[in-house]
Amino acid sequence: MSEHTITVAGVAVDTRHWIGGERVASTQTFPDVSPIDGRTIGEISRGTATEAAAAVAAAKAAFPAWAATSRAERARILHAIADGVEKRIEELAIVETTDNGALLRSHRRGVMPRVAHNFRFFADWLQSLDHEDFDTRGHTNHVSWDPAGPCVLITPWNAPLMLATWKVAPALAAGDTVVLKPAEWSPLTASLLADIAAEAGLPAGVLNIVQGYGSEIGDALTSHPDVRRISFTGSVPTAKRIAASAAANLTPLSLELGGKSPLLVFADADLDLAVDLAVEQYDNAGQVCLAGTRLLVEEPVAEEFTRRFVEKASGLKQGDPRDEATDIGPNIHNLQLEKIDGFVQRAVADGARAVIGGHRRDGQYYAPTLLADVAQDSEIVQEEVFGPVLTLQTFTDEDEAVRLANGTRFGLAATVTTGDPERAQRVTAQLVAGTVWVNCFFVRDLQAPFGGSRLSGVGREGGTWSFDFYCDLKNTVTAPKGWKDHG
Numbered sequence: 001m002s003e004h005t006i007t008v009a010g011v012a013v014d015t016r017h018w019i020g021g022e023r024v025a026s027t028q029t030f031p032d033v034s035p036i037d038g039r040t041i042g043e044i045s046r047g048t049a050t051e052a053a054a055a056v057a058a059a060k061a062a063f064p065a066w067a068a069t070s071r072a073e074r075a076r077i078l079h080a081i082a083d084g085v086e087k088r089i090e091e092l093a094i095v096e097t098t099d100n101g102a103l104l105r106s107h108r109r110g111v112m113p114r115v116a117h118n119f120r121f122f123a124d125w126l127q128s129l130d131h132e133d134f135d136t137r138g139h140t141n142h143v144s145w146d147p148a149g150p151c152v153l154i155t156p157w158n159a160p161l162m163l164a165t166w167k168v169a170p171a172l173a174a175g176d177t178v179v180l181k182p183a184e185w186s187p188l189t190a191s192l193l194a195d196i197a198a199e200a201g202l203p204a205g206v207l208n209i210v211q212g213y214g215s216e217i218g219d220a221l222t223s224h225p226d227v228r229r230i231s232f233t234g235s236v237p238t239a240k241r242i243a244a245s246a247a248a249n250l251t252p253l254s255l256e257l258g259g260k261s262p263l264l265v266f267a268d269a270d271l272d273l274a275v276d277l278a279v280e281q282y283d284n285a286g287q288v289c290l291a292g293t294r295l296l297v298e299e300p301v302a303e304e305f306t307r308r309f310v311e312k313a314s315g316l317k318q319g320d321p322r323d324e325a326t327d328i329g330p331n332i333h334n335l336q337l338e339k340i341d342g343f344v345q346r347a348v349a350d351g352a353r354a355v356i357g358g359h360r361r362d363g364q365y366y367a368p369t370l371l372a373d374v375a376q377d378s379e380i381v382q383e384e385v386f387g388p389v390l391t392l393q394t395f396t397d398e399d400e401a402v403r404l405a406n407g408t409r410f411g412l413a414a415t416v417t418t419g420d421p422e423r424a425q426r427v428t429a430q431l432v433a434g435t436v437w438v439n440c441f442f443v444r445d446l447q448a449p450f451g452g453s454r455l456s457g458v459g460r461e462g463g464t465w466s467f468d469f470y471c472d473l474k475n476t477v478t479a480p481k482g483w484k485d486h487g
């Protein structure tokens with residue numbers, strides 16, 4: 001084992017970058033801290049412009065051969081990566097939980113199997129990707145999805161490997177090469193992915209992984225003239241910086257950003273279902289971009305809804321995310337906790353009432369919180385908190401429900417609970433959101449477009465939409481045999 005390898009819950013993890021098929025160390029490091037107990041897990045290579053340039057150069061050098069590799073061979077290797085992920089689900093799950101504090105049981109049974117599925121899905125989708133040829137005055141139009149070049153993928157800490165592989169898998173399937181920069185608060189599973197990809201036979205330089213602070217390595221990646229795509233999931237302010245940096249080369253961008261999604265409860269809804277869905281919004285300690293953090297409840301059922309919500313939420317078990325019985329783990333970082341508490345205390349000072357929670361707990365935990373008596377234009381209703389904090393507002397009719405639901409700068413998701421299918425249709429048609437769920441939440445399918453409107457993002461991921469982004473679309477027009485008319 002090299003001096004750069006750390007052992008995390010029994011799993012060996014290399015702390016260096018992965019560039020051109022080799023481990024590369026930086027002279028400086030940054031500490032990786034576990035949110036479970038605040039312990040430093042290890043020192044990670046702290047990349048700068050030098051490592052960014054080396055990684056992009058490696059991706060550029062590897063591009064022609066990978067782009068020329070047949071779709072079937074690329075798919076074979078992606079399936080081999082999925083096999084490798086499936087073999088290491090337990091290791092990936094415990095390392096991710098140690099690193100970002102999300103529930104081990106979710107990682108084991110939901111998230112890591114989805115990581116493998118991401119590779120299989122995009123490998124297979126590419127095989128079936130075809131556009132029916134069409135005719136223009138006897139000429140045949142043929143549309144193809146050509147590889148675009150080196151891609152920079154920048155990912156967040158709330159679902160590190162899952163969200164990274166949503167980007168890595170379609171980019172590799174498309175024939176692009178990749179430089180992935182995971183978040184500095186959760187760098188470890190990306191390093192394991194490098195091992196798995198190498199074992200699966202992915203050629204050197206096709207996938208490169210650099211570690212470090214976004215503020216130190218980010219610009220060098222996003223302003224690089226050899227980069228042909230940038231895909232980012234994270235916060236709006238960082239997205240604006242990345243967009244400005246990408247503008248120098250007009251590099252195409254995909255941005256999956258924040259949310260402040262509404263969960264509407266009409267008086268004709270199944271109230272138990274609505275309460276279950278509302279309590280589910282505390283999942284991952286509220287660190288989910290899709291979370292329906294604004295509960296909008298029709299006046300006549302608001303009191304009963306709140307009573308049942310409080311009863312159900314009081315039964316949530318908060319604690320060590322490695323414990324199977326735990327429902328809510330810690331938040332990612334002390335800085336994030338301070339940010340969450342700042343939002344809550346300012347809201348309370350502004351007149352909000354904490355129906356439950358409203359305070360920190362020992363360690364890096366925040367009590368599940370519901371704030372009532374909040375104004376539509378208040379900070380707590382308008383800004384993404386990214387913690388276990390929900391707000392409660394009431395409405396008196398459909399028009400008001402839609403006005404409140406659409407009344408932020410975001411447009412990522414929305415959930416509507418109602419027993420009336422016609423109402424569901426009327427309301428969903430008016431909502432500004434990339435995904436709308438009716439009487440359900442978090443039913444996800446990679447075939448569907450995923451992304452947000454307004455400040456929630458630019459573009460869509462999933463299915464063909466991912467390939468539209470990661471490829472240079474080309475239309476080839478072929479004249480019929482013997483065609484002479486150039487007019």
Ligand SMILES: NC(=O)C1=CN([C@@H]2O[C@H](COP(=O)(O)OP(=O)(O)OC[C@H]3O[C@@H](n4cnc5c(N)ncnc54)[C@H](O)[C@@H]3O)[C@@H](O)[C@H]2O)C=CC1
Nearest residue numbers: 155156182183214215218219234235238257258289384386
């Ligand atoms: N939509 C989502 O899934 C997420 C939303 N957020 C929101 O963002 C807030 C702040 O969280 P942060 O970790 O600070 O998010 P962030 O957006 O700053 O970080 C996400 C990624 O961007 C990278 N990054 C930062 N600055 C960069 C730059 N100049 N160039 C290139 N890459 C850069 C980071 O290293 C990380 O990998 C959260 O409280 C939450 O509201 C955070 C994570 C995920």
Ligand SMILES: O=C(O)/C=C/C=C(\O)C(=O)O
Nearest residue numbers: 158159233288289290444
């Ligand atoms: O798990 C999904 O399907 C989507 C998750 C997205 C986020 O949690 C995010 O981008 O924050």
